[in-house]
Amino acid sequence: MHLGPYTLSPAIALAPMAGVTDKPFRQLCKRLGAGLAVSEMTSADPRLWMTRKSLRRMDHLGEPDPVSVQIAGHDPAMLAEAARYNVDHGAQIIDINMGCPAKKVCNVYAGSALLQDEALVGRILTAVCRAVEVPVTLKMRTGWNRENRNGVTVARIAEDCGIQALAVHGRTRADLYNGEAEYATIAAIKAAVALPVLANGDIDAPDKAREVLDRTGADGVMIGRAAQGRPWIFREIGHYFATGQRLPPPGPADVRDILIGHLEALYAFYGEGPGVRIARKHLGWYARDRPENAAFREVVNRAETASAQMQLTRDYFDALAAGVAPVLSAAA
Template structure:
């Protein structure tokens, strides 16, 4: 890419572009993080990890802490509401090799918030600040906080939480422009992200409804945020990262990937997933990715039905290659 765009710094970590892959459970495993980096995500964020799981050495949790070559710079996200336990977890994350530790204060899922974790911390700002301060003291790498605008429409607490995060030593905050009660429905409120930008001097990363280059540029222009974080727009779509980078640099919209490019990348992703998780898990986890990769393609519904019935790696490959032959 010959065009240039401004780098973006989070504490001591300098990113070559203001374009970040969001942490998404079931999506941002090591294979996809490597893919996203290869396509142009300047920072990738791992799936959130339970601080209690780290404390008790849960096997699945320890697997989530594994970092592959090609992932750096990498942010690893932890969740919990006990300052001491979160501090211990952050130290483990740093030891695992993460470049940034991110504190989840935005997850809306019931099983998380019922324990006072995730977006529930937006209802207890003094505790949230204690958690941030404890994590900052426990590590030497930058600490960031990911939040929503508030618990519901009646509680716009993001600016105050961002101020407390800054006071506690956080290097940056990410704001998803929805409330907890919205989950992922409705439209993200970018004006509330703008209010957070105006409330603090540390960098603010905007998140919500970024689906291409123009929407990324619009979010940055409307809010004044320094970078964008891409969530659902990156599912089965690593091309979004070069599209955003190119648009921010030139104002030009790159063409979408062809059907053949999508099939080829899907197969490459599948092989990486097999190598990382084995055939049984790889075949089953790839079903979700395949539905995203093929969304909107001719015959995609029938293809997804066939893929969902595939029980082996060879069967999956055969189905996709059959579609590739038809696309030629």
């Protein structure tokens, strides 16, 4: 899949997720096979650009190409300026958020709330595409609600405005993340435009990724929640696309090594205190569906230092690798 001067190989992308797709996680997913990793959404409001959170989100030093930064807002001029600012600070692709269903985003008429106003969609996309020379992409949903699935119309507007690729989540804004994703609208969007399309929603295994590509005709897939605690899903899907064969799942020792590297990156990026706190949700995801996972989470979430958190993590996965029950009470 080609996007401006960049070739996404494989055409498997990490979806932007607030509070999840920070630089350490993006770099990890890229190392494990993601062809593209989109940043957490950054606000188009310039008053927020100098906050500690925004500065971290705009930190792309050492990040492999291409660097894709998602911006969110509702004012065309403000979004255009945000695009220019992020390109000046390392963005090589600008992604516009019209997919987030969160109330706090939609209540300020951003994210998927914008799908209600097709004229405003056109003004925003035109302003941003004219503001920068890098590729501009659009993350969207199939519509505002099931009675107003206007994804095809929005996709045509996007193509006319200069958008170079679409990522489409197979739910409406009203669906949030409930029920099952539907792919018929994604297929209709792909048939209606000449743009590359990434299909998104409920893709959690290599065979599901292949099924979604076959059903939609999309050029690639975008993975969100299924990558939480399982960043190796990208190499699993890439291997399946290339060979038709499934890779064996990583064993506990392999997961331990990936997780230890992830923890070290979080501590280095955020500092020890914030890094320990941010790591807790990731530890819960990595331990999900493993033996004694609830007890492990209870113990590891009480750790206040990086060394304690790291040792508890090593002990837990070492025990799983050895095939013995983790001694969590002693570790606590």
